[in-house]
Amino acid sequence: MATILFLSCSPRGADAISSRFGREVVDRLQQRERDAAVIHRDLSATPPSPASRAFVAAVVDRVDEEAAFAESEQLIKELEQADIVVLATPMHNFSVPALLKAWVDQIVRIRRTFASTPSGKEGLLRDRPVYVVISSGGWFTGPSPSGALPQPDFLRPYLRTIFKTIGILQVHFLASEGTTRGDDVLALALAQARRALDALMP
Numbered sequence: 009m010a011t012i013l014f015l016s017c018s019p020r021g022a023d024a025i026s027s028r029f030g031r032e033v034v035d036r037l038q039q040r041e042r043d044a045a046v047i048h049r050d051l052s053a054t055p056p057s058p059a060s061r062a063f064v065a066a067v068v069d070r071v072d073e074e075a076a077f078a079e080s081e082q083l084i085k086e087l088e089q090a091d092i093v094v095l096a097t098p099m100h101n102f103s104v105p106a107l108l109k110a111w112v113d114q115i116v117r118i119r120r121t122f123a124s125t126p127s128g129k130e131g132l133l134r135d136r137p138v139y140v141v142i143s144s145g146g147w148f149t150g151p152s153p154s155g156a157l158p159q160p161d162f163l164r165p166y167l168r169t170i171f172k173t174i175g176i177l178q179v180h181f182l183a184s185e186g187t188t189r190g191d192d193v194l195a196l197a198l199a200q201a202r203r204a205l206d207a208l209m210p
């Protein structure tokens with residue numbers, strides 16, 4: 009039986025545009041994998057801890073690792089268990105929201121999810137598909153409909169690099185852009201994201 013990890017991280021919780029479209033992606037996956045189990049981790053409901061002094065000491069000096077890594081271990085095990093990941097995130101200041109950054113700092117861990125080798129970092133997790141659903145007030149994949157230049161995008165390259173670091177290469181992005189520009193623009197954005205989803209999962 010396949011396991012889907014649904015990670016959502018908007019401070020708006022289940023009402024968020026990203027969370028709602030992420031749920032659609034999960035539903036689509038469940039239609040394909042009829043008996044798939046879904047683990048929903050809502051980072052707004054249970055925020056991951058920011059890297060603490062004890063966590064840093066465990067990473068750097070290997071002090072009291074078991075206690076310091078308890079939360080990290082739980083989040084990594086959840087990810088390891090998943091055959092497919094759906095990550096729903098808003099764009100915050102051209103990048104990921106703080107809640108998602110905290111999760112990243114918990115799961116990207118030397119000697120556990122990546123190894124440091126003479127030729128660089130090597131991912132230690134098995135590859136699996138990750139569907140990243142992004143919701144943004146403006147446009148970043150290309151110019152806005154009125155022709156304004158796209159915003160800087162640190163979100164997609166960042167998440168691609170993070171997942172590659174731990175061994176996950178199959179990362180797909182589905183963006184809903186222009187979400188703060190009125191209901192009509194939002195409806196168009198969601199229609200476009202659904203078409204992209206149809207193309208990914210015909």
Ligand SMILES: Cc1cc2nc3c(=O)[nH]c(=O)nc-3n(C[C@H](O)[C@H](O)[C@H](O)COP(=O)(O)O)c2cc1C
Nearest residue numbers: 018024025026098099100101102143144145146187
């Ligand atoms: C703190 C903060 C920062 C934001 N930064 C950006 C940004 O850099 N670019 C952008 O297009 N929208 C930005 N937005 C708008 C959100 O991306 C947009 O409202 C999005 O649809 C929210 O998604 P959600 O409903 O899933 O939370 C920002 C919103 C907040 C609250």
